[in-house]
Amino acid sequence: MIVYINGDFLPKEEAKLSPFDxxxxxxxxxxxxxxxxxxxxxxxxxxxxxxxxSMDSIKLEYDLSSIKNIIHQLIEYNNLDKNESLIYIxxxxxxSVPRSHKFPESVLPTIFISTTQIEENDTDRxxxxxxxxxxxxxxxxxDIKSVxxxxxxxxxxxxxxxxxxxxxxxxxxxxxxxxxTNFFAAKDETIFTAPEGNHILSGITRKIVLELCNQLDIPIxxxxxxxxxxxxxxxxxxxxxxxxxxxxxxxxxLTVSGNQPGQLTMILQNEFGKLTITN
Ligand code: PDD
Numbered sequence: 001m002i003v004y005i006n007g008d009f010l011p012k013e014e015a016k017l018s019p020f021d022x023x024x025x026x027x028x029x030x031x032x033x034x035x036x037x038x039x040x041x042x043x044x045x046x047x048x049x050x051x052x053x054s055m056d057s058i059k060l061e062y063d064l065s066s067i068k069n070i071i072h073q074l075i076e077y078n079n080l081d082k083n084e085s086l087i088y089i090x091x092x093x094x095x096s097v098p099r100s101h102k103f104p105e106s107v108l109p110t111i112f113i114s115t116t117q118i119e120e121n122d123t124d125r126x127x128x129x130x131x132x133x134x135x136x137x138x139x140x141x142x143d144i145k146s147v148x149x150x151x152x153x154x155x156x157x158x159x160x161x162x163x164x165x166x167x168x169x170x171x172x173x174x175x176x177x178x179x180x181t182n183f184f185a186a187k188d189e190t191i192f193t194a195p196e197g198n199h200i201l202s203g204i205t206r207k208i209v210l211e212l213c214n215q216l217d218i219p220i221x222x223x224x225x226x227x228x229x230x231x232x233x234x235x236x237x238x239x240x241x242x243x244x245x246x247x248x249x250x251x252x253x254l255t256v257s258g259n260q261p262g263q264l265t266m267i268l269q270n271e272f273g274k275l276t277i278t279n
Contacts, residue, residue, distance in 0.1 A: 130165060136170055205239035236256055
């Protein structure tokens with residue numbers, strides 16, 4: 001696998017980072033995950049806008065104008081032209097020697113980009129998944145796609161141990177989002193999801209779902225769902241770049257929509273599929 005690091009395209013074994021990199025020492029960095037459909041980047045500008053917002057939020061400056069070109073070269077070097085790829089971009093504030101909280105002066109950020117082949121597996125999207133609820137242990141800037149991911153890593157691991165595919169998180173009794181997905185519910189033909197703000201990441205797939213709802217005249221309510229009201233909803237699904245629109249058929253011990261993906265969920269999934277086919 002060839003990766004890109006600080007100006008070089010290298011076999012992954014040769015890619016090296018300083019142990020003084022602030023990404024390693026402080027999780028002082030941001031990242032982005034993009035994918036291709038039909039070999040073409042999907043919603044690239046939306047992802048770059050979000051990356052810029054994340055960088056601005058942590059006062060990190062980096063010129064993103066060459067990223068697209070680098071991604072295309074990586075796809076070529078890794079012979080992924082005929083496959084679908086997942087692209088990971090990470091930018092940190094560079095190195096601080098000696099270790100110090102203070103921002104370093106005249107230090108270049110570290111940039112790392114890798115591409116991997118996507119092994120398509122439709123099972124979860126067709127059959128739906130079981131998820132669990134856990135307390136949201138994260139900080140109050142979940143809108144920043146920060147590499148500081150320990151709370152969601154731990155929550156995701158707890159879900160895995162319990163045989164679930166995702167954990168959805170609640171703060172003060174309100175559902176925010178999943179560990180790496182946005183969360184949606186439906187009832188009375190209306191779609192519900194948490195509002196944008198400091199408590200969720202503004203997912204690109206979330207944005208597309210809301211666009212599709214508008215096109216299909218499906219009413220949207222961007223309000224927090226109360227954890228203790230989950231049982232009053234008819235359908236649930238989670239969204240992300242990798243999971244697309246994945247139906248939820250069980251939350252903790254609550255079986256939903258008769259253990260089947262819900263109708264509205266499948267309509268949206270179908271419409272989403274059309275966008276990816278024509279990408
Ligand atoms: N995760 N919420 C969180 C906390 C996320 O980490 C993600 C994405 C999303 C969905 O965003 P999008 O639809 O733009 O992928 C919501 C990425 C894929 C990851 O960390 O791998």
